[in-house]
Amino acid sequence: MARRIDVTGAGGVRLAAWEFGDPPKSSRTHGTAPDATAPGDTAPSCGAGDLPGVLLLHGLMGRASHWAPTARWLSARHRAVALDQRGHGRSDKPPRAAYTREAYVRDVECALEQLGLGPAVLIGHAMGALTAWQLAAKRPDLVRGLIICDMRASALGGATQHTWTEWFRAWPVPFATLADVRKWFGEDDPWVERPNPARGEFYAEVMAESPDGWRPVFEPAQMLRSRETWVHDAHWEELAQVRCPTLVVRGLDGELGRAEAQEMVRVLPRGQYAEVADAGHLVHYDQPEAWRAAIEPFLDSLREG
Numbered sequence: 001m002a003r004r005i006d007v008t009g010a011g012g013v014r015l016a017a018w019e020f021g022d023p024p025k026s027s028r029t030h031g032t033a034p035d036a037t038a039p040g041d042t043a044p045s046c047g048a049g050d051l052p053g054v055l056l057l058h059g060l061m062g063r064a065s066h067w068a069p070t071a072r073w074l075s076a077r078h079r080a081v082a083l084d085q086r087g088h089g090r091s092d093k094p095p096r097a098a099y100t101r102e103a104y105v106r107d108v109e110c111a112l113e114q115l116g117l118g119p120a121v122l123i124g125h126a127m128g129a130l131t132a133w134q135l136a137a138k139r140p141d142l143v144r145g146l147i148i149c150d151m152r153a154s155a156l157g158g159a160t161q162h163t164w165t166e167w168f169r170a171w172p173v174p175f176a177t178l179a180d181v182r183k184w185f186g187e188d189d190p191w192v193e194r195p196n197p198a199r200g201e202f203y204a205e206v207m208a209e210s211p212d213g214w215r216p217v218f219e220p221a222q223m224l225r226s227r228e229t230w231v232h233d234a235h236w237e238e239l240a241q242v243r244c245p246t247l248v249v250r251g252l253d254g255e256l257g258r259a260e261a262q263e264m265v266r267v268l269p270r271g272q273y274a275e276v277a278d279a280g281h282l283v284h285y286d287q288p289e290a291w292r293a294a295i296e297p298f299l300d301s302l303r304e305g
Helices: 066-073 101-115 127-138 158-168 178-186 199-203 220-228 236-240 258-265 288-304
Strands: 003-008 012-018 053-057 079-084 120-124 143-149 207-210 213-216 246-250 272-275
Touching: 003 066, 003 101, 012 066, 012 101, 053 066, 053 101, 053 127, 053 220, 053 246, 066 079, 066 120, 066 288, 101 127, 101 178, 120 127, 120 288, 127 236, 143 288, 158 220, 178 199, 178 213, 236 258, 246 288, 258 272
Parallel strands: 053 079, 053 120, 120 143, 143 246, 246 272
Antiparallel strands: 003 012, 012 079, 207 213
16 A cells, blocks of 8 residues: 655645655654555655665656556565656646646655655656656756656657647546546547557546546646646757666657657667567556566666666
8 A cells, every 4th residue: 555645846836755665664763654645644754764766757647556556566675656746646736836847857856855765766657757857967866767668858849739738628528437437548539549448547547536527636727738848849958968877668659769769768878778569658557567577677787786
């Protein structure tokens, strides 16, 4: 069971972090229960004990729980924490808060410092991967390794914002049942090229029941504001500033093409490459066992190094 720890991000935004496995021994002296999930839990002022820290960052519209299988697997040899980023999951969603790249990066910086995780391995999917490598470039003292999961360094272009806006408008919300959520995102969504049950499950996790049915736990307008801050720009320069060992992972049917992924590895001072067959953009969700097999040798090399 995950233990919730509240941390304070940029501008005072409250963020929910979720620790998997037993907490560090020193935290028990502060009276923190291993399975406590109450919103009032606060970050213990302690280090990570003997276990190296790992912080997992979901992508746009995701939440920390999407990392649960990976985090539980990691917790055998790491202090594994997944973060609900601002506007997502159980973290605050202030309508007037900043949803800029700077705010997202600062949030992760705050989380690492308040949780005593650094220097940690950052594992990020999509937007979370961009946040991770931007922080690694900014604060190399906090990051000892980085795993980038299916995120492009090239500019996606402003036209994609219009596509996303129209996609959100196409959602038949509220959904009557979670089964309807799974079916629409897994089969009926115009973005689905072929049936994908894992995609349906992924989106079912970001829905909450309301009086009129099931709605997303995030505000689509905030997601578009968040996305607006990165789609117009390329991010190669920041990638080149990442000095720690970095693994770039792509799904064969994902959004990150092989040529771009390999160019990212070339630009990274200490880059490595891995790909997962039969996986789309949601690599860790589509093929969890193959995903773990792809990242395990890299994690082992960090421990040995």
